[in-house]
Amino acid sequence: GAVVSQHPSWVICKSGTSVKIECRSLDFQATTMFWYRQFPKQSLMLMATSNEGSKATYEQGVEKDKFLINHASLTLSTLTVTSAHPEDSSFYICSARQKGYTFGSGTRLTVV
Amino acid sequence: SQKIEQNSEALNIQEGKTATLTCNYTNYSPAYLQWYRQDPGRGPVFLLLIRENEKEKRKERLKVTFDTTLKQSLFHITASQPADSATYLCALGDDKIIFGKGTRLHILP
Numbered sequence: 186g187a188v189v190s191q192h193p194s195w196v197i198c199k200s201g202t203s204v205k206i207e208c209r210s211l212d213f214q215a216t217t218m219f220w221y222r223q224f225p226k227q228s229l230m231l232m233a234t235s236n237e238g239s240k241a242t243y244e245q246g247v248e249k250d251k252f253l254i255n256h257a258s259l260t261l262s263t264l265t266v267t268s269a270h271p272e273d274s275s276f277y278i279c280s281a282r283q284k285g286y287t288f289g290s291g292t293r294l295t296v297v
Numbered sequence: 298s299q300k301i302e303q304n305s306e307a308l309n310i311q312e313g314k315t316a317t318l319t320c321n322y323t324n325y326s327p328a329y330l331q332w333y334r335q336d337p338g339r340g341p342v343f344l345l346l347i348r349e350n351e352k353e354k355r356k357e358r359l360k361v362t363f364d365t366t367l368k369q370s371l372f373h374i375t376a377s378q379p380a381d382s383a384t385y386l387c388a389l390g391d392d393k394i395i396f397g398k399g400t401r402l403h404i405l406p
Contacts, residue, residue: 191340219393228386228398229341278340286331286394288340 187213189281191289198269198296205265206292208279214259215281223276235262269296299325301397303387309403310377318372318400320387330363330370331388335399341386377404
């Protein structure tokens with residue numbers, strides 16, 4: 186079945202630094218990937234839709250200059266949290282669509 | 298705006314009984330509805346998809362119903378087991394999916 190690999194699974198960074206999260210589709214090509222954020226005991230909130238070879242589409246209220254998305258190939262999308270602050274600490278999850286939606290295992294980001 | 302509500306934040310069910318979770322939605326006419334399972338610290342795992350023209354769908358001990366008139370889906374786990382304890386998410390959408398807050402299900406041994 187379809188597998189989406191997400192790395193790292195957790196990361197701790199200092200306030201003001203940038204962090205990159207990778208999302209790979211391992212056995213299929215994904216022209217579209219999705220990035221979600223989940224706060225404790227809350228639902229997954231869609232942040233942006235990542236489109237291969239073109240600009241990402243961001244949901245209302247998500248700062249595109251803070252959350253940089255690059256989808257340079259059919260199997261890789263990256264999310265970079267720039268100038269991270271403690272309020273960016275959250276669980277970030279990517280997904281890709283191939284018949285159904287397959288999710289990565291998530292990245293726990295802690296900004297200290 | 299589109300809204301998905303999963304009525305119970307948490308649900309405790311005795312092992313062996315049937316667990317029933319509810320998903321209601323408003324301002325939306327989805328072509329299909331999905332249910333996912335999420336374990337702590339993990340991404341969601343797809344369980345079932347039901348289309349608007351399907352009233353019911355089954356997969357092993359799981360059963361989903363979809364009432365487009367009531368704008369409601371019910372998710373049932375029969376003969377529940379402690380290993381079924383997790384958060385269950387209802388999701389709607391075509392090009393991009395949105396999720397309900399989920400119901401934390403605890404199966405008590």
